[in-house]
Amino acid sequence: MNDVLTQVHEGLERTLARLKRALAQPSIAAQNLGMAEMAELLTGELRSVGFSVESVPTQGAPVLLARLEGRRPDYLLFYNHYDVQPPEPVELWTSPPFEPTVREGKLYARGVADNKGAIFARLAAVESYLRARGRLPVGIAWVIEGEEEIGSVHLHQFVEARAELLRHALGCLWEAGGRNATDRYEIALGCKGILYVELRVRGAARDLHSAMAAIVPNPAWRLAWALENLKGPDERVQLPGFYESVRPPTPAQRALLAAWDYPEDEVRQLYGIPAFLEGLTGPALKERLLFGPTCNICGFHSGYGGPGSKTVLPAEAVAKLDFRLVPDQAPEEIVKALRAHLDAQGFTDVEIAWWEGERPFAGDPERPFVQKAVRAAERVYSHKPTVLPLMAGTGPVHLLCGQFGVPIVTAGVGYADSRAHAPDENIRLADFVQGIEYVAAVLDELEQG
Numbered sequence: 001m002n003d004v005l006t007q008v009h010e011g012l013e014r015t016l017a018r019l020k021r022a023l024a025q026p027s028i029a030a031q032n033l034g035m036a037e038m039a040e041l042l043t044g045e046l047r048s049v050g051f052s053v054e055s056v057p058t059q060g061a062p063v064l065l066a067r068l069e070g071r072r073p074d075y076l077l078f079y080n081h082y083d084v085q086p087p088e089p090v091e092l093w094t095s096p097p098f099e100p101t102v103r104e105g106k107l108y109a110r111g112v113a114d115n116k117g118a119i120f121a122r123l124a125a126v127e128s129y130l131r132a133r134g135r136l137p138v139g140i141a142w143v144i145e146g147e148e149e150i151g152s153v154h155l156h157q158f159v160e161a162r163a164e165l166l167r168h169a170l171g172c173l174w175e176a177g178g179r180n181a182t183d184r185y186e187i188a189l190g191c192k193g194i195l196y197v198e199l200r201v202r203g204a205a206r207d208l209h210s211a212m213a214a215i216v217p218n219p220a221w222r223l224a225w226a227l228e229n230l231k232g233p234d235e236r237v238q239l240p241g242f243y244e245s246v247r248p249p250t251p252a253q254r255a256l257l258a259a260w261d262y263p264e265d266e267v268r269q270l271y272g273i274p275a276f277l278e279g280l281t282g283p284a285l286k287e288r289l290l291f292g293p294t295c296n297i298c299g300f301h302s303g304y305g306g307p308g309s310k311t312v313l314p315a316e317a318v319a320k321l322d323f324r325l326v327p328d329q330a331p332e333e334i335v336k337a338l339r340a341h342l343d344a345q346g347f348t349d350v351e352i353a354w355w356e357g358e359r360p361f362a363g364d365p366e367r368p369f370v371q372k373a374v375r376a377a378e379r380v381y382s383h384k385p386t387v388l389p390l391m392a393g394t395g396p397v398h399l400l401c402g403q404f405g406v407p408i409v410t411a412g413v414g415y416a417d418s419r420a421h422a423p424d425e426n427i428r429l430a431d432f433v434q435g436i437e438y439v440a441a442v443l444d445e446l447e448q449g
């Protein structure tokens with residue numbers, strides 16, 4: 001593969017200049033800032049490498065769909081996003097978030113790890129491959145959405161419009177990932193799903209003097225009692241049927257868990273906790289982290305929480321909850337079970353104000369595409385990568401690939417201290433270069449069919 005690597009290294013300075021240009025362009029979906037400009041910049045970059053680019057409209061930010069033919073008719077999917085998280089709090093950045101800056105071998109800017117670095121690593125890999133060999137082994141259909149950081153709210157519209165294209169892909173290079181806390185390269189094959197709900201209880205028409213608590217119901221109590229009915233101190237979620245569709249890991253997935261050197265002591269120290277939930281450790285901890293569904297209270301708001309006292313009877317109480325879901329739990333089923341359970345326990349007054357969800361997907365390490373991706377990592381990183389059947393977080397993997405049976409592997413340029421979503425987001429330049437080489441190596445693995 002030296003022919004391709006030579007091109008990677010000869011083009012490196014130019015690649016970095018292009019990446020920095022993209023990093024200097026804010027594209028904050030949550031604030032609808034710079035989205036069209038970023039889509040235009042990327043379209044130009046993709047076309048300059050030979051992609052045909054289409055802007056597929058949705059009711060939100062358009063999805064860019066870039067296509068390039070290969071020697072064979074089959075094709076890979078690439079999935080990325082051109083939006084970034086808001087940079088706030090800006091005062092905590094060492095250099096301004098949209099002025100990409102190199103310090104001590106690291107490139108700092110909002111979006112560099114999540115995930116503009118990965119976009120330009122892929123672009124450079126494809127360009128270098130074409131320069132060295134004149135054509136790719138297989139085609140590429142590159143999906144770059146603009147709403148990942150706000151929950152991919154309209155991606156389903158793209159998926160409905162292009163289902164046939166997605167269905168026949170041989171595999172997908174997903175966004176995110178890179179090196180883990182032990183500096184090993186890490187590949188994930190799926191992700192957990194999610195159900196996010198806002199629960200609301202209304203009491204009196206307005207906040208009242210707390211003397212009225214003697215005769216007027218308090219919505220904060222109602223909500224607290226309702227929450228108590230969702231999960232017990234034994235950590236079991238009490239919705240009837242919650243665990244019914246949970247599928248245990250396959251033997252191949254269990255083998256991945258066993259090989260995973262999860263740094264539990266370091267994580268415990270980093271988080272400042274004396275022990276994990278229920279004293280979990282070893283294989284049981286790893287299985288729970290990846291294959292255990294959750295019911296988590298994200299926030300609980302009611303009445304007065306400021307300094308000093310205020311004797312108030314609140315008019316409303318709100319709780320935000322997320323349930324991280326595992327195969328084959330479906331958010332639309334869990335939300336139905338939640339409503340039925342609240343009603344059955346006498347909490348018809350607890351409204352589900354709104355909800356949203358994504359389905360989970362766990363990958364199969366025995367799929368040929370996954371095995372090629374793992375081999376490519378061994379070649380580039382000179383060690384066996386950690387392969388996880390799914391990540392503990394959530395993304396639209398099921399929506400874009402999982403529902404069609406298309407295997408995914410994450411391919412990112414981050415590391416444990418990349419600070420995605422936080423001030424001083426950064427990547428190490430050495431990881432960026434290996435990220436380019438990795439994508440080139442995946443393409444090279446596909447030469448053999």
Ligand SMILES: [Zn+2]
Binds near residue numbers: 114420
């Ligand atoms: Zn993100």
